Every structure is written in C-alpha cells, then in structure tokens.
Amino acid sequence: MVGKTIKVTVWNEFRHEKTDEAVKKLYPKGIHAAIADHLNAQDGIEAGTAALDEPEHGLPEKVLKATDVVIWWGHMAHHEVSDEVVARVREHVLSGMGLICLHSAHFSKILRTMMGTNCSLKWREVNEKERLWNIEPGHPITEGIDEYFELPHVEMYGERFDIPTPDKVVFISWFQGGEVFRSGCCWERGHGRIFYFRPGHETLPIFEDENVLRVITNAVRWAAPRVRMSTADAPNVKALDPIPKTK
Amino acid sequence: MVGKTIKVTVWNEFRHEKTDEAVKKLYPKGIHAAIADHLNAQDGIEAGTAALDEPEHGLPEKVLKATDVVIWWGHMAHHEVSDEVVARVREHVLSGMGLICLHSAHFSKILRTMMGTNCSLKWREVNEKERLWNIEPGHPITEGIDEYFELPHVEMYGERFDIPTPDKVVFISWFQGGEVFRSGCCWERGHGRIFYFRPGHETLPIFEDENVLRVITNAVRWAAPRVRMSTADAPNVKALDPIPKTK
Amino acid sequence: MVGKTIKVTVWNEFRHEKTDEAVKKLYPKGIHAAIADHLNAQDGIEAGTAALDEPEHGLPEKVLKATDVVIWWGHMAHHEVSDEVVARVREHVLSGMGLICLHSAHFSKILRTMMGTNCSLKWREVNEKERLWNIEPGHPITEGIDEYFELPHVEMYGERFDIPTPDKVVFISWFQGGEVFRSGCCWERGHGRIFYFRPGHETLPIFEDENVLRVITNAVRWAAPRVRMSTADAPNVKALDPIPKTK
Amino acid sequence: MVGKTIKVTVWNEFRHEKTDEAVKKLYPKGIHAAIADHLNAQDGIEAGTAALDEPEHGLPEKVLKATDVVIWWGHMAHHEVSDEVVARVREHVLSGMGLICLHSAHFSKILRTMMGTNCSLKWREVNEKERLWNIEPGHPITEGIDEYFELPHVEMYGERFDIPTPDKVVFISWFQGGEVFRSGCCWERGHGRIFYFRPGHETLPIFEDENVLRVITNAVRWAAPRVRMSTADAPNVKALDPIPKTK
Numbered sequence A, B, C, D: 001m002v003g004k005t006i007k008v009t010v011w012n013e014f015r016h017e018k019t020d021e022a023v024k025k026l027y028p029k030g031i032h033a034a035i036a037d038h039l040n041a042q043d044g045i046e047a048g049t050a051a052l053d054e055p056e057h058g059l060p061e062k063v064l065k066a067t068d069v070v071i072w073w074g075h076m077a078h079h080e081v082s083d084e085v086v087a088r089v090r091e092h093v094l095s096g097m098g099l100i101c102l103h104s105a106h107f108s109k110i111l112r113t114m115m116g117t118n119c120s121l122k123w124r125e126v127n128e129k130e131r132l133w134n135i136e137p138g139h140p141i142t143e144g145i146d147e148y149f150e151l152p153h154v155e156m157y158g159e160r161f162d163i164p165t166p167d168k169v170v171f172i173s174w175f176q177g178g179e180v181f182r183s184g185c186c187w188e189r190g191h192g193r194i195f196y197f198r199p200g201h202e203t204l205p206i207f208e209d210e211n212v213l214r215v216i217t218n219a220v221r222w223a224a225p226r227v228r229m230s231t232a233d234a235p236n237v238k239a240l241d242p243i244p245k246t247k
Helices: A021-026 A031-040 A061-065 A083-095 A103-107 A109-115 A210-223 B021-026 B031-040 B061-065 B083-094 B103-107 B109-115 B210-223 C021-026 C031-040 C061-065 C083-095 C103-107 C109-115 C210-223 D021-026 D031-040 D061-065 D083-095 D103-107 D109-115 D210-223
Strands: A006-012 A045-051 A069-073 A098-102 A122-134 A148-158 A168-175 A180-189 A192-197 B006-012 B045-051 B069-073 B098-102 B122-134 B148-158 B168-175 B180-189 B192-197 C006-012 C045-051 C069-073 C098-102 C122-134 C148-158 C168-175 C180-189 C192-197 D006-012 D045-051 D069-073 D098-102 D122-134 D148-158 D168-175 D180-189 D192-197
Touching (some): A006 A210, A031 A045, A031 A069, A031 A210, A045 A210, A069 A083, A083 A192, A098 A109, A098 A210, A103 A109, A109 A180, A168 D168, A168 D180, B006 B031, B006 B210, B031 B069, B031 B210, B045 B210, B069 B083, B069 B103, B083 B098, B083 B192, B098 B109, B103 B109, B103 B192, B109 B180, B109 B192, B148 B168, B148 B180, B168 C168, B180 C168, B192 B210, C006 C210, C031 C069, C031 C210, C083 C098, C083 C109, C083 C192, C098 C103, C098 C109, C103 C109, C103 C192, C109 C180, C109 C192, C148 C180, D006 D031, D006 D210, D045 D210, D061 D083, D069 D083, D069 D103, D083 D098, D083 D192, D098 D103, D098 D109, D098 D210, D103 D109, D109 D180, D109 D192, D148 D180
Parallel strands (some): A006 A045, A098 A192, B006 B045, B006 B069, B098 B192, C006 C045, C006 C069, D006 D069, D098 D192
Antiparallel strands (some): A168 A180, B122 B148, B168 B180, C122 C148, C168 C180, C180 C192, D122 D148, D168 D180
C-alpha cells in the first residue's frame, strides 16, 4: 500500500476545550484539530476529526471504513463513550486499522479493550521535566528523533503501567521527580497495529512540540494498514489431505 | 506460595451433558466434574466446580476470592455468560488469579476479553488424528510430556488463530487433514497467568487422556498466583526527588 | 529510506553445484545466482553474489558496507567459514544490515552467532509434501501469499527448533510424515532484522517456486536497513541533570 | 525439581580485589565469596566459587555438570576468558543451566555470546543515586521487593542497552543524572534461563544491600534448571505417518 494517502481520523472528547479557559486558549479549535492540522501539512497524510458529542461519536461504520489510522484523545469522559462504538473501532483495528492512543487515553475504553488490562499508572501534576529516551533508534516511529528529547513541563505518569508486555518499547521516560515510564509502546492485535504515546496534556503546549509531533506523524505511517480483512469468522473447513477411515 | 494448596474452580456451561445422550454417557457428572475429580487426586490441589445455571454462574466474589486458578469450559452458550461476571473474573486474573481456557473456550467472553482479539480459527469435525508437538520441553506445563503425544480422534482447530502473539507457545498441533495449530499458549496479563489448551471435545473422551490431564495439572501449578493485588488504581503520588522551581 | 534501491548480496557455499550432478543440473550457475537473478528482476532491488571460495568469502568490509541485506545459503561447509568473516557480518547486522538465512543455513555460524542457540532440528529426506500456513497475513513478508502454500517434495525439518522465541512466526509448516515446524521466523538484533525461511534444498527446485521467491523478495524489503549505526561503543557520558553533592 | 538443593557457582575475575586497595577492603575474599556467603545462608542453596586464574577458569566440565546456576562477575579481563570455556558454559545454559550476569558482566563474552548482540550501554562514575522501579511485582525475581528500591551511590549505566528485547523487564532504573536503564532483564535460550541484573560495582558496597542480595537469591531460584538436556543434536528421523508414493 506504499504511495497511498493515509487517511487519519483524530478523535477527541472535546470537552476541556469548551469548559476550561486555559485549555481553550492553548487549543482554541480543540486538541484534535491541532493534531489534524499538523498531519495535513505532511506528505501523504489526510486527517479529519471526530468528537464525543457528534452522532455515534463521529465514528459511524462509514467513517471507520474510510479510515486507515485512528488517533484517540480522551480524559474526563471515557465512560461516556458507548460500548457499541468501542466494539466497532475494535473490529476495525483487528481487521487492520491502526490505533494511536495519546496520554490520558491510557484509560480509554478502546485501549483497555484492546489490551485486556487496566492500563493503570501513577500520576502527578507539578509541571516537572520529562526526558524521553529513544531506546529503538532503528524503529520507524523514532525516525528523525535523537537519542533523547525533553519536555520542560509535563504531567508525570509513573510505573507500574498495567499493560501486556509490549512487542517493542521505543521510549522510556525519566521524570525529575524520580519516576520512569514506558512512554512509547507498540503492539499488534489481529491485523492491526497499536501505539501508545505518553506525552500530551490539555493544559500544556505538548502538541506544539516538534519531537512529539514528529513521533505522532511517524506512528501514523507505522500504523497504516498492511491488510484490511476481518478476523471475526470461524469457518468450518474441509480436509486438505486424505484421512484414512478408522473402524 | 510454595507448599500452599492450590484452589481450583472448574467452570462449565454444563448444557451438553444434560441434552445430548452421547455427552451424558461420556461425562455423566459433567466435564467440570471429570476434570475436578482428576485434580482432586493430585497432591496439593483442591478443586471445586461452578456452572452457568448457578446463581452468578457459580462465580460470586466470595468464590473468586478463594480461588487460585479458574478452568473454563464453554461451547454453545458463551453469549449467556453475563458481562458482569466476566468483568469480575477479569479483575481477579489481573490481580493474579490463574485462568486456563480449554478447547471451545477459545470463543468464551472471558478469553476474548483478556486477549483483546477475536480468537477465531478454522474447525472441522471428522474425528481425525492430532499430534501435539512439545516445542518447549523445559517449560513447567510440559513436565513429564514426551516430544509429542497423539489423540486418535479429535475435532480439528486450524490456523490462523486470532490471538496476540503468545509469550510462549508450548504445543503446536499437526492434524491428519493438513492443518497446524498453536495448541498450548501462555500469556501474562496484569499479575495473572493465562493458558489456552486446545484439546477437548464434548463427544470424545479427551479428558480421560493421561497426557491431556497431565498438561492441565501442570498448567494449574504454573498458573497459581505469585501475588494477589489489584491493578485497578491509578494513585496520585508525591515527587520522590526535589523538583527545582522554574519561573 | 523509501524509494532507495536495496542492495542485496546472496552468499552461497557453492560446493554442491560443482560436485553433484543433480545439483549442477538444477542450479547450473549456483543457488546464489538463481536467487540473485530473480531479485534483479524485481523493482528497486539490485543483487550481487558472494561465495565461500572467494577471498574473504566474498564478504570484505567494502562489500558489506555497500550491502543492505545479506541472504545466506550454506550446508556442508559451515565450519569452513572463518570466524573473522562471521564477526564482520554480525557487526553489520547489529548496525542495521538485514540477514536472511535459508533452509540448511539454520546451522550456519552466522545464524547461530546471532541467535545464541544451537538452531538444531529434526530432519528427513523422503521428498514428502510440505504445506506452509501463513499465520500472519498482515505481515510484510507474507504480502501476496495465500492462507497457505504447498511444496510437493521437500526435505523435512521438524520441531523442536532450538531458537530464541521469535518476535513473530509468520509460517508454520505441516509435513506429510507428521511433523510441524516454525518455517518463517523474524527477529531483531541490534538495529538489524533477521529472517529465517525454511524451504530450499539443493536437489529440489524449491527456488523456482513462485511462492518461495515471493517470500524471499518480501523478506528483502522487510529486512532492508532503517538505520545504519554501530552498537559497539560504550561511551562515558556526562550527567544531564545536576547531582546534589553528598558529604 | 522442587525441594532439591540448588547448586550455584559464583564466577569472578578476582583481579580488582588483589590489585586495588579500595576493592580489597570492601570485598577482602572477593566479590564471588561475598555473594556465595550470602547464598549459603539461604535455605536450599549451596554456593561455591570459581575464578579466572584457576585452571580452566574454575569451570571444567565436571564443575558445570554439577552446577544448577552460574553467577558471572567480570570487568577488566573479559578478553582473557577462553573461548573454549565460554563455549562450554553456553552449551550448559542451552541444556538448562541458569546464568545470572551482574553489572559489568554486560560486556562478558558469555552474555554477548548468549545474546548475539554487543550489550553496549552508556556509563558514568560520579556516585549518583539510582532508583530501581519494580515493574513486575508478580515475577518470582521481585518477590519481597517493594515498588522500588534505592541505591545511594552507584556507577550509572544508561540506555540504549544493546540487547535483544527481553522476554520480561522486571526493573527499570532512574538515575539522578538523567538516564534510565532496563536493569533487570529475563531471557530463555535453549532450555536455560538468563538474568541480567545491573547493580554492582567493585568500589561500592552494592553486594551488601539487602534488596540487591534478595534479587540475586530470587534469581537463583528462578534460573534453576527445569530440565537438563542437550540441544546440540539434529537427528535424522523416520516418518510418523504414511507418505503416499508419488511417481
């Protein structure tokens, strides 16, 4: 599928941006729009948006069918996402669609459903420094990223992160206050690829950081479908080789 | 927890055994009772049973709290298992309880929930021969098992099996009709261990086979909890190291 | 590195082809030349050859530096490959060069060195049928391959294959005589990618099979370097954050 | 093999302790003796020692045959370890013997041979603080260890650590100077288990720390052989199922 335009749908709760002045100032059109705008400026990527308060959360079957990669942002309203929409997104991921979960989407229904675990962690909001170490410089997601990059002021997430052992951990974070975190984690489920990326907070300009944006762009390319085919069926099949009769 | 008795609860739909004469004849007290009887004859294992039609499917909080390993058998009534009970079992697995899913439990709600995938496969019922190759002779689950063992007449399950790449595949099956299957698969989720084991069918005396019983017994010992602690909380924590003030 | 031509070096012992009439007839210019010819007919791939009896086995530093992916074929003369050349190839793989080992190269020094294991297996030569099941239809190496493909007459390789658990098993083989085998295995070591592919025999026209050639071509594209940088150095580094003095 | 005494051989270069006054003072009988003394005080463990300057480095076939787990400490004389002894230890690990490599043994021939990688890393000696986060509280190696433990003054090791992705990372370290490190890593090779544990330095009393000693003791129990059988042979085998004649 090389050369094809990658269609991205950036999903957002889009609540903080309406109710919190600080967030509104930082992301006036919403975090989803900020990320989509950046992606639309990249070669071969076409990004749209969807939000919780749209019908079917903006993710009807028709949209998902036409989407290569979903980026998910949620925080305060995970429980308002309908199980039906989560099940629909899940089927598409298993069929080959990519899924990228950002920051507080660690607790989203969709990530917890794909992982089978609680995705719990420790957290702290004192605007400390984070340094993300690139431990897989050969991985497509870290292309163009140096051996580490820093974010001067972040919400901290600390281990133990309750996730299945990732196929590949690409970033491990160091926090000024003393914690560590597996900040960039890759999995495959069904035919789809899933990336969790830690940075991002609604009250900090994380999604203006060029390294963060670069990683998200790389992840979109990495998570783009290789195939698109359902894993739901369990066919009854005929024998391929003769089976000798037994008495 | 060495030396402690391992408490097992063998769960069964227990429907076939009531409605199908052939099954009733083979497992008059139910498949769950057959497995529990075998386990109760082993050193250091104490097995009880639970069934779909009991209140809360026989798996109220009190039972799960006192259970080290759940063995799951289901086939025709997966959809009748309540989401609430599945969520309860899931929390206990993440907290450290072991889970062993047998044969058609590949499509159980609990396995699909723990895996995040569809757990689909190919299948055929012509009573062909299966040969299970032991590809991890050093693994606790294969203790006492030779380089392979055979089952003369089985229902066939064939790849592709829609599961997350297992931490360890301990058996790969060869079928007379031409398929292969990852028949013994190990995962860890949260603090719990999960084992899927392919053999077993309600109309065949699979659970009288000494190798099958041996593997189940070994799996019980392997899956017994190392710890028992919830992964549900996401605590807000104080910094461990001083964070220099920034203007 | 998309769009760049991938430079392949196909290495061969090139002994059978000189001493055995049957092999000579099948692969008159050598197995390496047969594979290179096929690759040279593909878009974006440029393949050369190297052989045991050339100086430095045809793999001096200059050649490896200019090579993206090495394909390795060996059988009767593994022990004649010099440790120095193996160490050189190993450094290049760790630096990002791809390595594809075919069939009897399971016992090559280079694969055993990269794996750290003995890479032993069972074998039999009775020209039986093999069916390779594609268990990862979404993987780049299986692109264009159906749910299985067959080879009518092969040398059999059976489990247990003494390898580290692969990152991904893409093919599992079924053999007429009753064995199974992990026939397509992927690993990453350092920044390099390694693929082991089972099919291939010097006295059978395996490397004329279109599925086998397709997999090798796909594997070349998958194994092409993402980066090229040494992992040999252990630098002494300065602290990035201030370390409070202790008395 | 439950209940059996675990026989450990603690291997040490034993050079620093003879030439460096500070080391001699800290470990008068050598680091190996300090670790062996601790292990000998534990239930069910019997530890001996071996050193570089003994005949065959203290690791003749007879000793290895009677050893369940080898603990390896080396630093300045890795290159003096003979390839023959390394090959012998490697065969025993593949056959089921456990191997625990401590601190600067990341660069030992035996670990690099088992891993197939360079095992390089960053380092710094300014006696900074290390905090080891226990990210697998359910793993046998972390039994009795809290969610983290600290070492007040250490030599720093930082990522990227050039190792194959571990089966399980049990500790991730945070360093005062700003780095992170996968400090407790588990692998299986052949039938043997391998654990790398970062802490330890010849001029610091790391091997008197009760958490460090606890982890080493746990690791000995985890790495004890489940089986002991060679993986070296590649047997020619007969068909198990009939192979129809082809013309």
